[in-house]
Amino acid sequence: MTSSVKVDHLSVSYHGEMALDNITFEAPTQELIGIIGPNGAGKSTLIKAIMGMVPKNQGDIKVFDQSVSKMRQKIAYVPQRSMIDFDFPVLVEDVVVMGRYPHLKWWQRPGKKDREKALECLEQVGMEDFRRRQIGELSGGQQQRVFIARALAQESDLLFLDEPFAGIDLSSEQIIINLLRKIRNQGKTLFVVHHDLSKVEEYFDSLMLLNQRLVGFGAQEDVFKPQLISEAYNGNIATLHSEDGDGQMVVVK
């Protein structure tokens, strides 16, 4: 098994407009992979297409060399926080138990083992003390950790995280990136939709630059180049050089 996700000539359109144009790539396993691009670049659409949630115009998608419909159990999804109604009457542990649903038959209820697994995953993200809290009582960073625990409870090999750092303070961001690294070191592959360029070099092993078409994909240091980033962001970037002339930083205008 050499690739986690293999996408071949994928095109997707939304309401008659092209969202993803002829995307082809093969992603490695056991890596933290960042998906970067401007708003409307199709980042969320790409992960939804890989998970088989949006219809594709053309193209072929394989996950661990299998079709997606056979691999659903192995794919976990961590939603963008803005997509969740945090007034919903569920406790933290209820949310994590949902990660067990793909392992249950349609009539089965989560049992004792599933609850134990959920608790174990809450411990992994350091949220076990909050398990009886309603999900909305937590801070943004804590909520994100709970959803990561849910993905862990699913025992998947492939995780998709949609903007996990959006609206979260810096110390929580640090906790979460450490968690993601830990998960990668357990042998899993993580795709992270990300819009902030400042931490890219520090966070990701591989990088995908997306703007409806694939601008670049590969090892982070090969892709995170001003010229490619500028191409992805339609030229709306500035390169800042440090005083000694060695370091450089790319920011979106």
Add this chain to the structure above:
Amino acid sequence: MENLNYFIDAVMTYPFLQNALIAGVLVGIVCGVVGCFIILRGMALMGEAISHAVLPGVVIAYMLGASFFVGAVITGVLTALGIGYISQNSRIKDDSAIGILLTGTFAVGVVLVTTIGSTSINVWHILFGNVLAVSRTDLWMTLGITVGVLILIFVFYKQLLLSTFDPTMAKAIGLPTRLIHYMLMFILSLVTVASLNTVGIILVVAMLITPGATAYLMTDRLPMMLTLSAVFGVISAVVGVYYSYIYDVATGASIVIVATLLFTLAFLFSPKQGVFVRWFRRMTTSKA
């Protein structure tokens, strides 16, 4: 106390009052439970639309001599499909699509009623209920719908919970979210038919939304919310029938008023969410 004894005597004596109470309790339970999902999915307006869309179905069924049941489900589900179709295939948003079809289908129902003449079918009873005329057959139908719907919700609880809380994950793990949506629309049509006699088409939305909303203010767990909602629905029905009998006022409206009062109490005094309680807590903490 005297009134209460009088009421209990009447319940013992008159089968029509027994039927009314049983029907009210069943409707309270089933509307309370279904209503929780309607609230959490933000579909209150959709509930309004489906319940109104049931009118032409009921009238056509009456004209053809068919069962109310079948007519109501057909027009209810067709309307749900129509709303989805309009909002997906044009720039018209969901709430506008609902507004158009809610009034449109209801108007068709009213026109049909006027063509067949008001002597054969009592519009007032369909619109506002006539709980004191609940027949044995009506009662069996209401019981059947209640039991059937509760079984459906019990069996598919896990799927309903996930698709309501996180539709994206639900889709990602392969749940048929669209089918679940239309199953709920189907259930809504059934529940409206079951409530026809008790509260009528116009007020059924209150039985769906108000007890659920009251329960929502009282708890942080869905199973508890479902239970409380059913309990509030039952209390509203029983107390509503009581007042309507004692003061000789419209039953459906009386039930809905009780439900609304319960909501008002929860809104003010719920331990966690109550407006008054939170205000009181702010006052005491700022002093301390």
